[in-house]
Amino acid sequence: MGQPCHVRRHGYRNRDRYNKQKKQKYAIATGKIVPEITVAVPQNPAAILHLYRERKDAPLHAIAAELWVGGKQVAKVEPVHCLGWTGSQAKQYSKNILQSFSAQLEDCLLERFESQVELNPSQCPIRPCPLHPGMG
Structure with missing residues (x-):
């Protein structure tokens, strides 16, 4: 019986982190944020x-x-x-x-x-x- 309350409390406690992840995924999907990648630079x-x-x-x-x-x-x-x-x-x-x-x-x-x-x-x-x- 205490399971739904526990899940909700966890969700409320971590709301900022979850919202930030959602916003970042949305921004990448819509092209507002371009993910950075690193490429090895030749040492010529x-x-x-x-x-x-x-x-x-x-x-x-x-x-x-x-x-x-x-x-x-x-x-x-x-x-x-x-x-x-x-x-x-x-x-x-x-x-x-x-x-x-x-x-x-x-x-x-x-x-x-x-x-x-x-x-x-x-x-x-x-x-x-x-x-x-x-x-x-």
């Missing part, structure tokens, strides 16, 4: 080349590079001045950077840079720098 390596020069056809001032795996930076080559370098010397240096990054990864061979970032030589962080006399 990416090498980024930083070129310090004013324009594409201007002489190269400095080179730097970064290696990223997923969203994390794992290696970095500090900027180096390229004053007096020929185009082939700059290309060879960038190839050497890729080889170093590949050795860092061990199981992956990087054949090219994922992207090239063009930076103005006025942003050159190297000191002393011929563009920033008196700041060395």
Whole structure:
């Protein structure tokens, strides 16, 4: 005989929780709430080349590079001045950077840079720098 009262008391005590579950199910069914899902992000390596020069056809001032795996930076080559370098010397240096990054990864061979970032030589962080006399 005490069973209906027990069920009702339980229902009254947990009314907030039940109503919240019902509202959530209704919102998902009507498309008002889109359930979030997680998808594994690939952890591919990416090498980024930083070129310090004013324009594409201007002489190269400095080179730097970064290696990223997923969203994390794992290696970095500090900027180096390229004053007096020929185009082939700059290309060879960038190839050497890729080889170093590949050795860092061990199981992956990087054949090219994922992207090239063009930076103005006025942003050159190297000191002393011929563009920033008196700041060395």
